[in-house]
Amino acid sequence: MLYKWFNGLFLYQLEPSFFYTRQDLFTWFFMQAGMHQWLLNNKPGWILFDALFYSMPLIYFLSLKYLKKASLAIVLCMITVNWCYVQCYTLYPSNSIEGHIAWLVFPVVFLGNSDKTFSLLFEGLRYFFIFFFASAGVWKLVQGGAFSPAEMSGILLYQHNQLLTNSPGYWQSGLFLWLIQRPPLAYLLYLSAALLELSFIVGFFTKKFDRQLFLLFLLFLVMDYFIMRITYLEVSPLLLTLLMKPGRENTIKHG
Amino acid sequence: MYLKKVYRHNKFLFLFCILFVAGQLFINYKRGLVFSPFFHYGMFSEVIRVKNQYTVSEVSVNGKLLAAKDYSPAVWDDIMQPVELFYHQQMSSNQWQVDIHRLLPFADSLKFVNSLSESDFKKWYRLHLQPVLKQPVDSVQIAFTDYYFNGKSLTKANK
Structure with missing residues (x-):
């Protein structure tokens, strides 16, 4: 707020x-x-x-x-x-x-009018969050972004053409240009993001790695801010669902 | 399994979950048009190629070109989004005719059309920029300038 x-x-x-x-x-x-x-x-x-x-x-x-x-x-x-x-x-x-x-x-x-309903809805929200992020990785495979070696250079030029032209000499402009001029390196960054997103698929099968997924999403938020200049903060409440300990979902007290 | 637990606990909740999953999968399968709260979370998943030419939106205030480096990404969006969206919707105003009327023949077209003219937009934009930039704004120039990408940097087309 x-x-x-x-x-x-x-x-x-x-x-x-x-x-x-x-x-x-x-x-x-x-x-x-x-x-x-x-x-x-x-x-x-x-x-x-x-x-x-x-x-x-x-x-x-x-x-x-x-x-x-x-x-x-x-x-x-x-x-x-x-x-x-x-x-x-x-x-x-x-x-x-x-x-x-x-x-x-x-x-x-x-x-929900009971603790049990609340915990089941909360768990459902966790699955939704897992889907939200994992599907971004799947879309990159389906739509072909993950197979386009010049993808990240294209994205950086598309996303930052204003910064590159009105703020030459700024450290971020320099970083973006440096990446744009090195498509394999920029592509590696894109691929890492896609893999990070795809790694959330594990969350459909086990809650064992929720802490790691939590940290990965935080890393994504930080990188998204610095590399893409996008603030995804308003999605962060969904991160709470990854903090629920395995086996504790039936004991959460509602209210 | 999660759905089994839900089914045992409450059949209506189970139905709600099934409908939610089905709605999301249907929207993903169909692509294109969405239906809140079912969206595509592509996050730059389509192929975006490096182009030779980019048309860049530029805003000058009191004769000085605004620079993105001077503002947080959120504030920069607040400065540039109105310009980009206003002029983009000016160019693609046939959405009502093509899509909406086809799917919602009973809908009132006036609900989808802006009445703001370009000169009114410019007046509003000048006033809107004052609190955003925290300075008096006497004049605003909006331009869409072509830049060429030569493999290393973006250079102005008329240079």
């Missing part, structure tokens, strides 16, 4: 005045409600949405402590608020909806 505020990423700081329609059938249904248009140039609306979105986890926490009976209704509210906010937010010039997947799916684990 602080990261987003300091980087001007709250809705009221983005001040959306137009939207961009993505190829998402659910979003097209959602857009029929017109909420994304109502929020354009609507300062009170942005503040209301930001306030609701960022306060829902706290409201849920308080409900567990002081008003347990209302917690299910609050979870349903949180899911609704998150979905409306993320759908609108990602239609404006901000970030991809894929990067907001944790906001969309994580609250579902709180829907």
Whole structure:
């Protein structure tokens, strides 16, 4: 939350005045409600949405402590608020909806009315996270990126052409150019990332390596920031699912 | 096995899990169009070749070209995303005709079309940049400049 505020990423700081329609059938249904248009140039609306979105986890926490009976209704509210906010937010010039997947799916684990249901949903979320990351590796095989020796040079030029042209002499521009001029080395980096992603497949069969997968994902986040200048921080709540100790999933206390 | 445990515990939860898995696999199998929360997590998986020419978006404020090195990646995106998305949607405005109307013939086209003109966008963008750059913004120039890649670096086309 602080990261987003300091980087001007709250809705009221983005001040959306137009939207961009993505190829998402659910979003097209959602857009029929017109909420994304109502929020354009609507300062009170942005503040209301930001306030609701960022306060829902706290409201849920308080409900567990002081008003347990209302917690299910609050979870349903949180899911609704998150979905409306993320759908609108990602239609404006901000970030991809894929990067907001944790906001969309994580609250579902709180829907359970028993500890057992909670732990099963939490475990299911772990499988989803494993799939999320492993599928990125599989896509690289299916779509051919992993078999294209000049892939990483192409990606670096595509991703950083602004930095390379407006910030010559900067250390990152120098590093990217150095890699671009050495396609085999850059390709090795890409291949390492693909292998890192594919290594998550092991998580479908055993939880023994969850700590290692946790560290690998942290490494991915750091490298993604420095090499791709992409901040994938909002996926990090899903990392919590890898911290669940094997055999402990049936003993997690909900709330 | 996870699904067996879920089935024994709650049949509705089991059905929910099966539908979720099926939805995700279907979207992956079909490719193309997605359906939230089922997405493709490709992360640069398609073949991206080195091109000879790149069209680079450039923003100058008060006559000075903005440089990415002066901003965090998130703030730089906040500066460049509006420009890239606004002009991109100007060029690909037939999405409504091609895809949406075909799949949702009952949908209201006005919900998918922006009413913001280019001059209004420029006015909004100038005001938006002030808090982002933390400086007064008197003038903004947006350009899309061609650069050639000569195997070593990117050089301006008209140089």
